[in-house]
Amino acid sequence: MAADDVREIRQHLDKTGCPVCSRVKKCQSDLLGGDSIADAPGLCNFHAWALAKSAPAASAAGVFLSALRQARGDDLCPFCSRLSEMEGQSLAALGRLLAQPKDREWMHHYGHLCLAHARKLEAIMDDQGKKTIREILQRTRSELEQELAKLLRVSGEPDPSGGGVLGRAAEFLALQRGLGNLNGVAGNRK
Numbered sequence: 001m002a003a004d005d006v007r008e009i010r011q012h013l014d015k016t017g018c019p020v021c022s023r024v025k026k027c028q029s030d031l032l033g034g035d036s037i038a039d040a041p042g043l044c045n046f047h048a049w050a051l052a053k054s055a056p057a058a059s060a061a062g063v064f065l066s067a068l069r070q071a072r073g074d075d076l077c078p079f080c081s082r083l084s085e086m087e088g089q090s091l092a093a094l095g096r097l098l099a100q101p102k103d104r105e106w107m108h109h110y111g112h113l114c115l116a117h118a119r120k121l122e123a124i125m126d127d128q129g130k131k132t133i134r135e136i137l138q139r140t141r142s143e144l145e146q147e148l149a150k151l152l153r154v155s156g157e158p159d160p161s162g163g164g165v166l167g168r169a170a171e172f173l174a175l176q177r178g179l180g181n182l183n184g185v186a187g188n189r190k
């Protein structure tokens with residue numbers, strides 16, 4: 001439901017990263033760690049290996065058995081489909097949240113968006129919303145630039161505190177998170 005989605009996305013607002021990425025990532029780890037995907041007509045590269053490497057053995061075995069029995073090699077990955085749905089819902093919810101003055105004010109001062117989600121969000125926002133998104137991106141870019149430049153000056157061993165900055169820069173720049181094969185897989189269905 002729309003109101004639940006707004007409440008849910010609000011819980012992913014923090015001062016370090018994109019709330020849409022955060023919610024999709026949480027959804028992905030719930031899906032990989034649980035047993036809600038019972039029917040897998042196919043698997044993308046990313047999710048096949050994520051299951052093999054990190055899911056509980058019984059969940060992974062169940063998904064693989066389902067895929068073994070029906071996959072022909074060109075079918076849509078159910079993890080990608082669910083995450084794509086979650087991404088769409090989250091973007092719509094964030095759009096509604098940004099239309100509320102108090103939340104927009106908070107995002108404007110403290111919030112972050114990755115480039116990919118900012119671009120998608122911009123497409124559904126009014127002029128004021130678009131302006132807020134551009135300002136959030138501008139602030140995020142300059143914060144990341146400063147922190148990365150600081151990291152460059154650290155010589156020798158990697159700075160253990162650098163992991164956080166590098167992770168945030170990766171999130172900001174990566175086109176999609178955990179959905180890398182979505183377009184390729186969907187494209188194969190023609």
Ligand SMILES: [Zn+2]
Nearest residue numbers: 018021114117
């Ligand atoms: Zn994002």
Ligand SMILES: [Zn+2]
Nearest residue numbers: 044047077080
């Ligand atoms: Zn997938």
